[in-house]
Amino acid sequence: MECARLPAEETNKDLLRFLTCGSVDDGKSTLIGRLLHDSKLIFEDQLSTLAKDSIRYGTTGDDIDFALLVDGLEAEREQGITIDVAYRFFTTPRRSFIVTDTPGHEQYTRNMATAASKADLAIILIDARKGVLLQTRRHSLICSLLGLRHVVVAVNKIDLVAYQADIFDRIVTDYCAFASQFGFSSIVSFPISARNGDNVVKLSDKTPWYSGPALLDYLETINVENETAEASFRFPVQWVNRPNADFRGYAGTVVSGTVNSGDPIFVAGSSRTSSVKELITSAGPQQFAQAGDAITITLADELDIARGDLLASPMSRPEVSDQFAAHIIWMSDQALMPGRSYLARIGTRVTPITVTGIRHKVDVNTSAHLAAQTLDLNDIAFCNFATDTPVAFDPYVHNHKTGAFIVIDRFTNHTLGAGMIAFGLRRGTTIHRQTTLLGKSERAAQKRQRPAIVWLTGLSGAGKSTIANIVERQLHAAGHHTMLLDGDTMRHGLNRDLGFTEADRVENIRxxxxxxxxLLDAGLIVLCSFISPYRAEREMARRLFSDEEFIEVFVDTPIDECVRRDPKGLYAKAKAGTIKNFTGIDAPYEAPHNPEIHLHTIGQQPEQLSEKIIRKLAELGRIG
Structure with a gap:
């Protein structure tokens, strides 16, 4: 990595995608507005509107506020900040550009990360009065993780420090010292005043000590190689096109590499091979396709291929594993919990995913590796992940398209985090389930029953254990084979190392x-009595079993009644503050939406409630 002021002069007329980022009020929107204005890319009517808006919303006195060209949201104009991501296209005689203006506020880091994932270059603005700030470091780290190789350091508001060269040099030195660990291919710095236009489109006579080009000259000439066309062929199947019995095609977009009619094809996951029969586009059959082309591929052989499968070159195969290590940028107010089940979208495949361990969290200031049990909003960490089914991928450094994934909330479908895969974990492909000669059906048949999970959930003191004990006693009396798992019993043995934080509760239920x-595989009817306060963990438990095997029982007792009973004196201690993270007091309980059995305990005896569970087991054919 070379840290310099002067770039090599090379002419490249390709499209350049770049983003502006940095801390709040560093002048990102103003810089873009200045680039557009001084490049004569604003129409007269736009300029007239901008002048009027500057009077109403502007922060530059009688001068035109160029930030308003980009800050399109009413809230942005009123607050003088960028909230959303704004894209602008412009062109000069030497190059076309798509510039992305990203918000500087920490709470909108997710928007910046989204923009960085699609950019070729980052302009990181630094206020000359403030120097390198925390958000400057965070955005630089994210740019590095997302594979950006070229960085421009724009030391803005140089006019407000009297155009002093020593201040500019100190800031550049500080930044380069911090960024040297990121492996950027180039870091080029400019002293600018976005408001006044110094060194933006034309060189300024106010910085005679600066001998480099203007910023726009550099953007027009920097050579940013396009790696997607040179990478190995990758084609995530988006849709299986089968209009009739005589045609089967696989539709999607080539995300990297090239493919020709007749080329050999490898189906990652199944490891089957074939060859390309036809490449079909909206314009008809083609002989060739490359990265970015939307095509339908037909193969010479009939293979079992579905949406989410990845077609690749057999000479350069992707990894396939159900476990991998990856960096993740957490983008949600809802904390990441190891052991909790989320969804991941990797290419066109959506699969359940779990963080099996946080290797370390990254300190944004120092890049030090810190221990962590959970991740909060804007945290960056390196974690181990496990998916329910093996997935095909490339390390992110080799292929951004097949090495990236997003983490999605199972219930709200909100995006929670963005991940970059580093490498597969060999455990995912070297550990296999041991085949046994007897299965749960044979074991259950000997017991004259069908196995089931009866999962009782509710507040502490709701009556779960009491009801579970009565059900087990009745089943035992009828000759059935059971096992009762109780929260307190588990915490005295297998889970004795766990506390009551949210992360520990997740691991407890896992x-x-x-x-x-x-125990179900042993053919037993298993009664599980756990508070299990989070829907995500109850859903994770449900997914381990078939629909008929899992019976969720909501033991619904109002908290006032639970407090009145307080059989173990726990509510009194929680209210006194001697017990922390107690469900219903200072920790939440998420009631089931659609349990198989809903037991309202007020006015009902435990024996009456137990009979409802017995009847349900009989209705489902679990007992005779």
Missing amino acids: RASEVAKL
């Missing part, structure tokens, strides 16, 4: 679910 699955 372990309990796995134990319940082993």
Whole structure:
């Protein structure tokens, strides 16, 4: 990596995508507005409107506020900040550009990361009065993780420090010292005043000590190689096109590399091979396709291929694993919890995913590796992930398109985080399930029953354990084979190392679910009595079993009644502050939406409620 002021002069007329980023009020929107204005790319009517808006919203006195060219939202104009991501296209005689203006506020870091994932170059603005700030460091780290190789350091508001060269040199030195660890291919710095136009489109006579080009000259000439066309062929299948029995095509977009009619094809996951029969576009059959082309591929052989599969070159195959290590940028107010089940979109495939361990969190200031149990909004970390089914991928450094993924909330469908895969974990492909000669059906048949999970959830003191004990006693009396798993019992043994933080509660239910699955495989009717306060973990437990095997029972007792009963004296301690993270007091309980059995306990005896569970088991054919 070379840290310099002067770039090599090369002419390249390709499209350049770049973003502006940095801390709040560093002048990102103003810089873009100045670039557009001084390049004569604003129409007269736009300029007239801008002058009027500057009077109403502007922050530059009687001067035109160029930031308003980009800050399109009413809230942005009123607050003088960028909230959303704004895209602008412009062109000069030497090059075309798509510039993305990203917000500087920490709470909108997710927007900046989205823009950086699609850019070739980043302009990181630094206020000459403030120097390198926390958000400057955070945005630089994100640019590095997302594979940006070229960085422009625009030391803005140089006019407000009297155009002093020593201040500019100190800021550049500080930034380069911090950024040297990121492996950027180039870091080029400019002293600018976006408001006045110094060194933006034309060189300024107010900085005679600066010998480099103007910013626009550099943007017009920097050579940013396009790696997607040179990478190995990758084609995520988006849709299986089968209009009739005589045609089967696989539709999608080539995300990297090239493909020709007749080329050999490898189906990642199944490891089957074939060859391209036809490449079909909206213009008809083609002999060739490259990165960015939307095509339908037909193959010479009939293969089992579905949406989410990845077609690749057999000479350069992607990794396939159900476990991998990746960097993640967490973008949600909802904390990331290891052990909790989320969804991941990798290419066109959506699969359940779990963080099996946080290797370290990255300190944005120092890049030090810190221990962490959870991740909060804007945290950046390196984690181990496990998916329910093997997925095909390339390390992100080799292929951004097949090495990136997003984490999605299972219930709201909101995007929670963005990940960049580093490498697969060999455990995912070297550990296989041991085949047994007896299965759960044979074990259950010997017991004259069908196995089931009865999962009782509710507040502490709701009556879960009481009801579960009565159900087990009745089943045992009828000759059935059962096992009762109780929260307190688990915490005295297998889960004795866990506390009551949200992360520990997630892990508590994950372990309990796995134990319940082993007992179900033994042919037993398993009664699980756990507060299990989070829907995500109850859903994770449900997914371990078939629909008929899992019966969720909501033991619905109002919290006032639970407090009145307080059989273990826990509510009194929680209200006194001697017990922290107690469900219903200072930790939430998420009631089930559609349980198989909803038990309202007020006015009902435990024996009456237990009979409802017994009847349900009989209705489902679990017991005779």
